[in-house]
Ligand code: SF4
């Protein structure tokens with residue numbers, strides 16, 4: 001009976017727009033808690049204080065909801081149509097990560113998970129909880145346990161049939177569904193992602209020091225970024241795709257099925273982004289995940305990119321922001337002006 005339900009569930013998930021489905025037990029990754037504790041003890045979570053809270057939940061999906069008997073892991077593809085790294089050669093523009101180019105994936109994936117979950121309850125009963133990038137759930141180890149793919153040397157999930165451009169969603173259910181076999185690493189001797197990282201954020205394969213990662217620095221980090229690191233950020237103003245883009249398994253990537261992930265923001269001119277005030281920022285990025293970081297952190301990032309641009313004409317854009325009410329923006333503007341004027345003077 002449950003085998004039939006599982007087959008129907010997989011078919012239904014694919015119909016809904018997911019690209020891959022796997023199922024594991026909530027306690028399928030017992031080593032997660034220890035790995036998370038080591039990561040936090042080493043301070044590699046940076047300012048993401050929530051990672052150090054409720055670790056007994058986060059490292060152990062079974063404790064999160066003791067009644068759950070199965071975790072259904074789903075992959076939703078957002079593969080870019082063009083090379084996401086091409087914009088790095090255009091210093092007058094800001095590079096915005098592929099995943100943030102379209103509508104907010106939290107909303108899109110969650111809506112789909114809820115529809116699928118309701119369908120499952122109608123078909124087989126039980127109760128469900130759905131999660132998308134939610135603090136208490138360690139989605140990547142669960143997805144590997146469910147056979148969706150493996151956590152590569154860049155620590156993201158990838159698979160032999162999808163590459164690595166996909167979001168993860170989870171449905172916890174009280175139904176005891178048949179489980180899938182866990183996937184193992186197929187990275188082999190490849191080190192492309194480790195070699196591509198502009199800030200050397202991987203202390204070792206399969207380990208990330210978030211404090212050096214541009215994704216973390218542009219999205220999560222509050223206050224000024226260390227000058228040594230901001231100089232390495234180039235024109236990346238929201239996230240970073242370098243380690244994902246170079247993975248050779250992307251030759252098997254599938255096209256995105258969700259129209260909402262089509263690029264809406266592109267690679268805007270830094271000069272225009274630097275002038276955004278709060279209202280302008282909110283209007284410009286309504287419905288986008290970018291809106292979550294707020295104008296101040298975003299303009300701080302834009303000013304780092306201006307400082308890294310090597311374009312003296314952008315100095316005039318940064319100058320008025322040296323007196324900005326936000327101390328991080330003012331600091332970034334002073335840094336950008338000093339860098340560009342040193343270059344302009346041949347220094
Ligand atoms: S996202 Fe960018 S900075 Fe972060 S680990 Fe990957 S390549 Fe390095």
Ligand code: SF4
Nearest residue numbers: 152153187190193247
């Ligand atoms: S780039 Fe190479 S090492 Fe990195 S995740 Fe992909 S296959 Fe693994």
